[in-house]
Amino acid sequence: MASEGQTSTEYIQHHLQNLAYGKLPAGYTRYDGTVLEQSTWTVAKSSQEATDMGFMAVHLDTLGWSIGLGLIFCFLFSRAASKATTDVPRGFQSFVELLVDFVNNTVKDIFHHKNVMIAPMALTIFVWVFLMNLMDLVPVDWLPLTAAAIAGDPHFFFKVVPTTDPNATLGMAFTVFAFMIFFSLQQKGVLGFVKELTLHPFHAGKWYIDILLIPVNLILETVSLIAKPISLGLRLFGNLYAGEMIFILIALMFSAGLVLGLFGGVLQWAWAVFHVLVITLQAFVFMVLTTVYMAMAHDIEEEH
Amino acid sequence: MNINLTLIGQSITFIIFILFCMKYVWPLLLNVMQEREKKIADGLQAAEMADKDLELAKQKATQQLREAKEQAAVLIEQANKRASQIIDEAKDQARLEGERLKAAAQAEIEQEANRAKEELRGKVAALALVGAEKVLQASIDKKAHNTMLDKLAADL
Numbered sequence: 001m002a003s004e005g006q007t008s009t010e011y012i013q014h015h016l017q018n019l020a021y022g023k024l025p026a027g028y029t030r031y032d033g034t035v036l037e038q039s040t041w042t043v044a045k046s047s048q049e050a051t052d053m054g055f056m057a058v059h060l061d062t063l064g065w066s067i068g069l070g071l072i073f074c075f076l077f078s079r080a081a082s083k084a085t086t087d088v089p090r091g092f093q094s095f096v097e098l099l100v101d102f103v104n105n106t107v108k109d110i111f112h113h114k115n116v117m118i119a120p121m122a123l124t125i126f127v128w129v130f131l132m133n134l135m136d137l138v139p140v141d142w143l144p145l146t147a148a149a150i151a152g153d154p155h156f157f158f159k160v161v162p163t164t165d166p167n168a169t170l171g172m173a174f175t176v177f178a179f180m181i182f183f184s185l186q187q188k189g190v191l192g193f194v195k196e197l198t199l200h201p202f203h204a205g206k207w208y209i210d211i212l213l214i215p216v217n218l219i220l221e222t223v224s225l226i227a228k229p230i231s232l233g234l235r236l237f238g239n240l241y242a243g244e245m246i247f248i249l250i251a252l253m254f255s256a257g258l259v260l261g262l263f264g265g266v267l268q269w270a271w272a273v274f275h276v277l278v279i280t281l282q283a284f285v286f287m288v289l290t291t292v293y294m295a296m297a298h299d300i301e302e303e304h
Numbered sequence: 305m306n307i308n309l310t311l312i313g314q315s316i317t318f319i320i321f322i323l324f325c326m327k328y329v330w331p332l333l334l335n336v337m338q339e340r341e342k343k344i345a346d347g348l349q350a351a352e353m354a355d356k357d358l359e360l361a362k363q364k365a366t367q368q369l370r371e372a373k374e375q376a377a378v379l380i381e382q383a384n385k386r387a388s389q390i391i392d393e394a395k396d397q398a399r400l401e402g403e404r405l406k407a408a409a410q411a412e413i414e415q416e417a418n419r420a421k422e423e424l425r426g427k428v429a430a431l432a433l434v435g436a437e438k439v440l441q442a443s444i445d446k447k448a449h450n451t452m453l454d455k456l457a458a459d460l
Binding site: 018020022053062067074081084087096097115119121123124128174178 | 306307308309310311312313314315318319321322324326328330332333334335337340343384394396416
């Protein structure tokens with residue numbers, strides 16, 4: 001529902017802007033024409049301001065929702081875990097056990113080494129990413145309008161789906177990448193890791209040819225190594241961003257008359273039903289790929 | 305869509321949640337699940353054992369029943385044998401007793417008859433003597449004739 005005096009473009013742009021909190025430099029002209037006398041930490045009131053804050057800014061809505069949902073996950077699961085008994089599992093406990101069993105089996109299928117961190121990480125990813133994705137199913141205007149009403153500012157930026165912020169997905173992906181590098185070094189040693197980067201995929205067996213192949217291998221392997229976290233993060237972001245975009249476009253129809261509004265309602269319902277599949281699948285894919293990467297980091301002798 | 309500190313914030317959050325899950329969620333749940341699995345497996349095994357025990361007990365019971373029946377049959381047979389034996393013995397005893405009684409009665413009868421004969425002999429001798437006295441009227445020497453009459457009586 002585009003509010004009064006707001007064009008469709010503005011509506012969409014407004015929905016795609018995070019609530020950024022950052023530092024604006026001295027002498028900066030703000031959205032309302034005032035000029036800052038000294039550099040200030042403040043909430044961005046326009047997309048331009050958010051961009052101008054540069055790297056030294058945080059998205060309060062992304063972090064707030066992701067931390068909040070993560071805490072819900074931690075609270076519910078740790079409560080279920082501490083209450084769990086070996087008797088017949090009931091209610092939430094059996095649901096949690098179902099999830100744990102599912103994740104455990106998936107991880108066991110993929111990851112054959114000994115590492116107590118991988119399975120809990122997979123569970124955390126699956127549930128947390130699913131919860132973050134789930135926010136996408138809340139009608140796009142409900143929470144932002146509520147937040148705007150509470151803040152008393154009709155232009156209050158508020159994005160409720162953390163996974164539609166590349167910062168969130170890439171942040172997780174880079175963490176996974178860091179774990180990959182860490183476990184690779186831990187399992188194979190520095191030399192083994194360097195060897196993996198330089199002696200694959202081309203390997204002749206004679207040292208004088210190998211030396212020539214090293215640069216080629218290094219470039220190929222580095223690219224494929226770096227592509228892993230980027231594709232991991234961008235895949236989740238892209239899917240959710242596209243889904244969110246469609247919801248926003250459908251929501252535009254609500255202000256375009258009764259017939260289009262009703263049609264939009266039907267469309268939104270249909271897209272939400274389809275999206276249930278997407279959000280679950282993306283959470284699962286993120287979990288599986290993370291586990292696969294961890295398994296690759298632990299595999300000492302890679303076969304090509 | 306600006307890349308900024310949120311990236312690092314998200315990373316830190318992610319690691320904290322993983323560590324939390326690793327410490328307070330995963331091991332507890334997995335332990336409980338494995339324990340339950342073990343419990344169920346044990347229960348199933350116990351049930352199987354109980355089944356086997358029941359089967360054994362049933363077999364034992366049938367065997368004992370059969371043995372008891374056989375014993376009973378043997379006892380009944382023995383009892384029957386003993387009964388007929390007792391009856392036979394009683395019959396024999398009765399016969400013997402009857403024979404003995406018969407013999408005793410016969411002996412008594414004989415004795416009685418002899419006694420009667422003796423008595424009769426005495427009386428006949430006296431009677432004959434009285435008759436002869438009457439016939440001969442005192443002419444006869446009592447002593448001489450008495451001997452002769454006694455001989456006569458003994459011939460009877």
